[in-house]
Amino acid sequence: MKVAIIGCGAAGLTAASYARRTNRGARVTIIERGSSPAYSRCGLPLLLAGEIQDPQSLLFADQEWYRANGIELLLKTGAVKILPEERKVLLSGEHTGELAYDSLVLCTGADPILPNLPGIGLRNVFTLRGLDDALQILEVLKTCRSAVVVGGGAVGLEAAVALRSRGLEVTVVEMLPQILPGVLDPEPALEVQRSLEARGLKFILNSRLEALEGKERVEEVVAGGHRLPCDLVLLCLGVRPDLTLAAEAGLEVDRELQAIKVNSRMETSEPGIYAAGDCACSPSFTGVHILNQLGTTAVRQGKVAGINAAGGRAELPPLVGTFVTKLFDLEVASAGLTEKQAGELGIGCISAAAELSCRPKYSPDRLRLRIKLVASQEGRLLGGQIVGPREAGLRAQILSLSLALGKDVGWLASAEFCYHPLVGEVNEPLSTVAEILARKLRR
Amino acid sequence: MKVAIIGCGAAGLTAASYARRTNRGARVTIIERGSSPAYSRCGLPLLLAGEIQDPQSLLFADQEWYRANGIELLLKTGAVKILPEERKVLLSGEHTGELAYDSLVLCTGADPILPNLPGIGLRNVFTLRGLDDALQILEVLKTCRSAVVVGGGAVGLEAAVALRSRGLEVTVVEMLPQILPGVLDPEPALEVQRSLEARGLKFILNSRLEALEGKERVEEVVAGGHRLPCDLVLLCLGVRPDLTLAAEAGLEVDRELQAIKVNSRMETSEPGIYAAGDCACSPSFTGVHILNQLGTTAVRQGKVAGINAAGGRAELPPLVGTFVTKLFDLEVASAGLTEKQAGELGIGCISAAAELSCRPKYSPDRLRLRIKLVASQEGRLLGGQIVGPREAGLRAQILSLSLALGKDVGWLASAEFCYHPLVGEVNEPLSTVAEILARKLRR
Secondary structure (H helix, E strand, C coil): EEEEECCCHHHHHHHHHHHHHCCCCCCCEECCCCCCECCCCHHHHHHHCCCCCCHHEEEEECHHHHHCCEEEECCCCCEEECCCCCCCEEEEEEEEEEEEEEEEEEEECEEEHHHHHHHHCCEEEEECCCHHHHHHHHHHHHCCCCEEECCCCHHHHHHHHHHHHHCCEEECCCCCCCCCCCCHHHHHHHHHHHHHHCCCCCECCCEEEEEEECEEEEEEEEEECEEEEEEEEECCCCEEEEEEEEHHHHCEEECCCCCEEECCCCCCCCCCCCCCCCCCEEECCCCCEECCCCHHHHHHHHHHHHHHHHCCCCCCCCCCCCEEEEEECCEEEEEEECCHHHHHHCEEEEEEEEEECCCCCCCCCCCCCEEEEEECCCCCCEEEEEEEECCCHHHHHHHHHHHHCCCCCCHHHCCCCCCCCCCCCCCCCCHHHHHHHHHHHHH | CEEEEECCHHHHHHHHHHHHHCCCCEEEEECCCCCCCCCCHHHHHHHHHHCCCCCCHEEEEHHHHHHHHHHHCCCCCCEEEEEECCCCCEEECCEEEEEECCEEECCCCCCCCCCCCCCCCCCCCCEEEHHHHHHHHHHHHHCCCCCEEEECCCHHHHHHHHHHHHCCEEEEECCCCCCCCCCCHHHHHHHHHHHHHHHCEECCCCCCCCEECCCEEEEEEEECCEECCCCCEEEEECEEEHHHHHHHHCCCEECCCCCEEEEECCCCCCCCCCECCCCEEEEEEEEEEECCHHHHHHHHHHHHHHHHCCCCCCCCCCCCEEEEEECCEEEEEECCCCCHHHHHHCCEEEEEEEECCCCCCCCCCCEEEEEEEEEEECEEEEEEEEEEEECHHHHHHHHHHHHHHCEEEHHHCCCCCCCCCCCCCCCHHHHHHHHHHHHHCCC
C-alpha cells in the first residue's frame, strides 16, 4: 500500500506518523517543496522575542527520525499536479517524475494574505508565516526602533509582544473595532487591549491599511488616515488555504471558507484523497464546517487522515475551536463561539460574565480571572472566554469538552471540581459564571 | 416555611444560603454548638505554616452576613434530639427549648478518630480538625523542635509540611505501606514520598501507632517497633461521621461507611430530613454510595440539600471524588478510583502511566507531570492520578468531568485541547496517556 502526503507541516508529519503506525507495511512518502521538515510555527514569536535562541529547536523531528520511522521525505520537491484517475502525483524539483499512490493526504497548508498595495515590496516589510520570515526579521531587528504590526489577531499580537519585548516602539493596526475578533467578544477584547497598552503597545483600531511608503526601506504606514513612521512592518492578516492542487484535481471546496471540504474522516469529495491542516475545513460542534487553522487542529486532523489513509478507521469529533495564547503575563483563552459569532450564525444566545477569584480570600496565592460564558436560549453552552495571568487555557479545555458534549449551563454549574486553598476555589469560577447564566435563563 | 439546619460548617452554611435563595419567605435557622460560624478547615494547615496570619480570615462569612441574609444563627447551641414525628428539634445551651421545622438538614459533620491508647491525654498531643486545634498547636509550637504526625493521608501530610516549614523535624507514621492511600496507587505515592523526603520529611510506613509516652508532655511515640522522640504529636487518622442525632432519630445509616445515607436529592430515609457534608454518604459514579469528606463535596451536597429543603428541586450528579492538595511545591491530584480501589470493588481494570512534558521541548517554560489513568477492561475511564509542580489539579477537573460522564479512554485520547508553547503541549499529556491506554486495551 502506498500512502502519499503532500506537505510536511504539523498535519503532514502527523498523518505520516499515524499512517506508519496503522500499517507497518505501507510505503509512506511526504512531498515537501521547502527545504526543511515540519517545525513549530507557534514557536516563531518566541524566536522573535529571543526566548528561543536556536531555530533548529523548533523542528518537530530531524531527518534521521523520518528515516528511522520508515517515512520517505522528499524535500525541495513540488507536487505539480494530482491525477486522481491514475492515482498519481506529478513531481518537480529535487525529485521529478511521478509518484503513484493508493491514498493521498493533502496538507498543502495556507499562505499569508497580502494586501494589494503599492509599497508591499519595500524592504523591512514582512509576514510571519515561516522560519525564513522570522530569521529575516531577526536579521534587521538590530537596526529597527519602531514597528507597525498590521492585524490584531493572535499572530499579530504575539508578534507585537515579541517586538515590544525587544524594545521596539510597536503600533498594532486593526481593521475591526476590536482586537482578537476571532476568539473574543468586544468587552474581554478591550480588557486585553488595556493590559497590552499598559505594557507599552499602541493600538489603532477601525483602520484599514492604506499604503506602505518609503524609498527602499519602509518608512511610513498609512492606515485609517493616520501616518505611522516606522522601520519595520509585519503583515499579520491571516492565511488563505493553498487550493491550487485541490481545485485542479476537482476536489470539493467550501465556497465561503475557501478551504478543502472534508468529512469527519478527513475524506475529500474524491475517493482515496484526504486533507488535513490549514487547507481543510471539517464539521464543527454547531453542525457547520469551520476552518480552524490552529496547530492542535492540524495535528488532530492529520492523525485521523493518516490512520484512514493507511486503511484504519478513525473519526475526528466535531471541532470546537479551542484557543489559548500568552501575551506578556496574560493568558487569553476561548472555546466555541463568541456571542457575536453565535449571532452571525443566527443562534439566539445569552451570556454572563464576571471577574472572579480562583483562590479563597485568605489564600496567599492570588489569582483572578475574567470569564464570559455564552449559551443558547435553551441553555446549551455555546462558548466561553477566559482572560487572566494563568490557568485560563486549562479552563478552556474544560469548556471545550463541555461544548463537544453538548452540555448545558446547569450541568457546568453543578459539575464536580476539586479544590485546595493554594490551587483553587471551593466554587470553581466556571461553575459560578454558569450559575449566574442559569439564573438569567430562568428569568 | 421553616427550614432548620443542624451544624454551621461548609455544608450547613451553603444549605442555609441556598434555602434562602430558593424561598425568600422561609425562616432559615442554623443550630451550631460551637462559638463560631463556618470557617475553612482546608486553610488550617496554612495557618499552622504561618502562610496565613489572621485566623479570622478563615471565616466564610461573619455574623453580619447571616443577619443581612436573613439567616438565624444560633451559636453555642446544641441540638439534643430530633423528634421526626413532631418535626421538632430539642435545643440546649445558649438557646433552649424546641425548634419546629418543616424541613431539616443535618450537617453534623465528623469527629477526629482517636486511638484508644494510654498517653492520648498527654500535653502536646493534638488533632487538627478545628480552628481551636490549630491555635493551640501554634501556641506550643515555639517550644517544639520535633513532631510526629500519625496518618499519611492528605491532612496528615499537609500538617507535616506545615510543621516542617516551621523548621521542625517531622516524622510521618502510616499504618499502610504507602502514603495517600485514598487517592493514589503505590507508585505515584512513592514518587510523592520521595519528593517530600527530599524536603526533609521522614516516613515510617507499615507501622501502627502503639503508644504515646511521656511524663506530662508527650516525649516519645512508639510505632511499628520504632521509638520516636518528639515534642509534639499530631493525630491525623481521619474523621468519623457524627451519627448521634441521626441514629436516635432512626435515619438509615450505611453500615459499612457508618454515615447517613442520602439519595441524589440529599434526602435521608425520613421524609423532610436531609443530610449533607462530612456526615453523609451519597451515590457515586460507580453506582455505590461513597463517603467523600471534602470541602467541595460538603458545599455541593449542602447546596442541593438547601434547595430541596426549601421546596426547590435539585439533584447532585453522582460523586466522582476529585481531589487536589499542595505539598511544598508539588501538586497531587486525583479523580475517581485508584487501580487498587477499583480492584477492591471487583472491577477488572487496566492502567497506563507516564511522565510527560506539558510544554514543547523548545519552550522556555518547563513542566513535567506524572499521570496515571485507570480504565475498566471495556475501556471506560475509572480514575486518574496526576503529580507535578503545578496544573495537576486543573487536569483532575478534566478527568472528573470525563468520569462523571462515563466517557471512555478513546474519547479522552481524541478530545480537543488548546495549546500554546508557553501554556501547553500540542498533544495534551492526558490524551497521550489515554492513547497509550487505548493501545493496551486493543491488545
